[in-house]
Amino acid sequence: MEIRGKRPRAGWSFQAARRCRRLRASVVHGPWVVSVGRQDSAPPRFVAISPDDGSTIDLRNPALAAVLSWLVPGLGQLYQRRTTKGGLFMGGLLTALIVGLWLGDGRVVYASWRPGETRLAFLGQAGIGAVAVPAVLQSLRLAGPARQTYFASGWFAPPLNQGQFVSAAYAERVLATEPSLERKAFADRPPFKQCTIDQLSVWHERLGRSFDIGTLYTVLAGMLNLLVVYDAWAGPLRETPDAKSKQAKKQAGEASGEQTTDGAAGGGQPAATQT
Amino acid sequence: MFDVMPTLLFAQLADRVPGVFFGLPLLALASLVFAATRHEDPAAIGLATVHWAVWLGGILGVVLAAVLLFGCFA
Numbered sequence: 001m002e003i004r005g006k007r008p009r010a011g012w013s014f015q016a017a018r019r020c021r022r023l024r025a026s027v028v029h030g031p032w033v034v035s036v037g038r039q040d041s042a043p044p045r046f047v048a049i050s051p052d053d054g055s056t057i058d059l060r061n062p063a064l065a066a067v068l069s070w071l072v073p074g075l076g077q078l079y080q081r082r083t084t085k086g087g088l089f090m091g092g093l094l095t096a097l098i099v100g101l102w103l104g105d106g107r108v109v110y111a112s113w114r115p116g117e118t119r120l121a122f123l124g125q126a127g128i129g130a131v132a133v134p135a136v137l138q139s140l141r142l143a144g145p146a147r148q149t150y151f152a153s154g155w156f157a158p159p160l161n162q163g164q165f166v167s168a169a170y171a172e173r174v175l176a177t178e179p180s181l182e183r184k185a186f187a188d189r190p191p192f193k194q195c196t197i198d199q200l201s202v203w204h205e206r207l208g209r210s211f212d213i214g215t216l217y218t219v220l221a222g223m224l225n226l227l228v229v230y231d232a233w234a235g236p237l238r239e240t241p242d243a244k245s246k247q248a249k250k251q252a253g254e255a256s257g258e259q260t261t262d263g264a265a266g267g268g269q270p271a272a273t274q275t
Numbered sequence: 276m277f278d279v280m281p282t283l284l285f286a287q288l289a290d291r292v293p294g295v296f297f298g299l300p301l302l303a304l305a306s307l308v309f310a311a312t313r314h315e316d317p318a319a320i321g322l323a324t325v326h327w328a329v330w331l332g333g334i335l336g337v338v339l340a341a342v343l344l345f346g347c348f349a
Contacts, residue, residue, distance in 0.1 A: 052316040084317050092304050099300075213297050220301050224308045231312045 048235020066233035076232030096221040104214030127222030159199035
């Protein structure tokens with residue numbers, strides 16, 4: 001943790017000590033610049049520095065903003081009143097997510113951790129909480145004693161395996177939403193029904209390549225949302241020290257070139273170098 | 276929520292269109308997100324988006340060319 005300013009020395013005047021306390025009122029804590037405030041009772045403000053013009057960005061509550069952005073892409077930025085970025089993230093990532101869901105007929109996002117059928121794509125899709133939470137809830141309820149899902153449409157529910165037991169109500173719901181399935185796809189096993197087909201194969205046969213394309217769109221939207229969550233938590237990514245030194249050298253070179261040109265012309269101001 | 280018929284029609288269309296064209300919107304989206312997480316000013320975001328799109332497109336293009344080349348010899 002880096003503390004700006006110096007400790008007041010013995011013998012300083014009251015005015016000098018107050019100026020020193022103001023200098024010490026901000027600390028660099030991790031990715032943020034935390035303004036402690038001039039009074040001990042004032043709550044700390046988390047701010048970031050814009051890499052474009054050096055202005056401060058008030059992050060408000062970074063943790064809450066990060067959670068909001070995880071739930072809905074860009075919502076955390078809107079909470080921080082960064083409306084342009086929030087709108088960009090929300091529009092872009094939600095569009096990709098919705099297009100992916102449409103391409104996959106709502107079947108591409110589901111959570112499955114059954115041995116041999118682990119849905120690895122869900123690791124990327126989990127970057128967006130709005131679809132990750134329903135998928136986990138659907139999967140847990142389908143595997144639980146109820147043997148059915150929360151949502152009537154069956155969205156975000158994992159595909160049924162051959163031999164899997166489900167409730168009679170859920171079997172009727174699946175038959176209603178899958179036009180290619182026949183009644184014999186479920187065998188009577190009172191009080192449940194036993195699935196006799198592999199539902200994932202049915203999806204691939206019906207949707208073809210658009211199932212994979214929908215998966216790709218939703219996975220990429222989820223993975224990119226991790227960057228959005230970091231932006232809500234810590235502000236814009238800062239340049240590395242190497243990038244900064246290269247930029248400083250480039251500006252110094254340009255300035256010395258301008259100074260040489262001005263000197264040859266017989267006049268000019270001294271160039272300012274960035275430190 | 277979504278009708279079945281438009282989805283099935285698009286599924287038939289998807290089989291005819293080369294897969295690389297479905298990656299172009301993702302390339303634009305990734306460039307936009309990479310740029311927006313490094314800048315705050317909209318103009319800077321726009322310039323950085325173009326910068327990232329060129330970089331990502333170039334890298335993916337080289338990878339695609341290498342895969343096609345190896346496919347010719349395989």
